[in-house]
Amino acid sequence: MSGAAPDAGAAGRGGGGLGGGGRILVVDDDRTFRRSTAELLREEGHEVDAAAGAAEAGELLERRSYDLLLVDLRMPGLTGDRLVEVLRRRGERIPILMISGYGTVESAVDSLHVGADDFLTKPVDPDELVRRTADLLRRRPSAGSVDGARFAGMVGASRGMREVFAAIEKVAATDTTVLVTGETGTGKELVARALHDRSERAGGPFVPVNCASLAEGLLESELFGHVRGAFTGAHADKEGLFRAAHGGTLLLDEVGDMSLRLQQRLLRVLQEREVAPVGESRTIPVDVRVVAATHRDLDAEVEAGRFRADLFYRLDVFRIEVPPLRDRRTDVPLLVEAALERLRSRSGRAVPDGCSPLALRLLEAYRWPGNVRELFSVLESAAIRAEGVRIEAHDLPEAVRRSGEGGARSPGTRESDGGGPPSGRYTAPGDEAEERAAIVAALDRADGTRSEAARLLGMSRTTLWRKLKAYGLDPDCA
Secondary structure (H helix, E strand, C coil): HHHHHHHHHCCCCCCCCCCCCCCCECCCCCCHHHHHHHHHHHHHEEEEECCCCCHHHHHHHHHHCEEEEEECCCCCCCCHHHHHHHHHHHHHHCCCCEHHHHHHHHHHHHHHHHCCCEEEECCCHHHHHHHHHHHHHHHCCHHCCCHHEEECCCCCHHHHHHHHHHHHHHHCCCCEEEEEEECCCCCHHHHHHHHHHHCCCCCCCCEECCCCCCCHHHHHHHHHCCCCCCCCCCCCEEECCHHHHCEEEEECCCHHHHHHHHHHHHHHHHHHEEEECCCCCEEEEEECEEEEEECCCCHHHHHCCCCCCHHHHHHHCEEEEEECCCCCHHHHHHHHHHHHHHHHCCCCCCCCEEHHHHHHHHHHHHHCCCHHHHHHHHHHHHHHHHCCCECCCHCCCCCHHHHHHCCCCCCCCCCCCCCCCCCCCCCCCCCHHHHHHHHHHHHHHHHHHCCHHHHHHCCCHHHHHHHHHHCCCCCCCC
């Protein structure tokens, strides 16, 4: 359409954005707002095109790719919410920020339901627009894709995971014993495998053993081997995992669950670099790099006398702490993409392209006691339930759906036994984005009824009204 040219701005520049910014399309029939917004975003280093309506936007979208769309809700012809709906049905995954001069809660909820990722009301505060734009651009595939945040089978762009990746790179090439700590389900075995694969031992075996899954006598035989007749049932010699890992890496997973007697035997192997099979007096030299992993606090275990201090110092030469998922919530969109990609490669059936904005907010708000392992299980289940191209909020387990309320509580607040809303006064979390997501989720659950949403959140209707104003979900105050 010829009318697109005057507002196209940076259309002839090419490339993926200026100064590390993104390529943004502003769609608004208000010429003054359209031009001032485009100029503001260009000053922030973004490459910006502008369109006066859905038809112009469609033509530009056919010619170019964009990292973010800013769309006016009310426009002549095809309205902004219908434009968003059409784009989502076509499979477009571009982040979309809906903007409207009619700032009602119902408008915000409807926009999020059809596929918008965020909502702002006019008059738009320039600083807030810049902040929301930057937040959405961080989620775009080109800036935060799995390919750009994948390391040795792990996914993450958060500071905590970058520190893990850097630590692996530093110590992998050495023969140093490494202690990997972290909660269950955080991916400690993946860290151990990365250490092996990046070491000079990569051509040798990688042998994992879970010390918590075997009884003491069986674990001793598994680790050190035995000779025929050493005990009842020992009908043949067994070399043991230390010898099986010769020339490679042995992962002692959940080493904190090992008995004190076996800790003594393990210490001797680490000191002497030789192993004595059960029932055998001779020792056999072994060349093994040991990586130990545990979800326990070994410092506290040593203090309590449940773990040998001398063995602890042998294992804790170089420590890598894997953060829990609740401490790296910004990685959730990346992990969702990776999980669905894995399901797609393993499944013979259709797998959703992603999650709706509301479903993603709920996943980000949930505390994930089972960490990444739990997230992947939840997504596999939700992908089976999903009927469309996206996982919706109602496809998620009840515990995750309730995180819309739980995210609005402080971490220590106990949930009611009946699974209903929290009792007592509302406590806002430290993360404003999390609080905003909780409010949006509560409004969705309450079908836009503010009094019911306030009850679910455990706050007064006045407090909810004030927070809706603060987060750009401006209610109709009449």
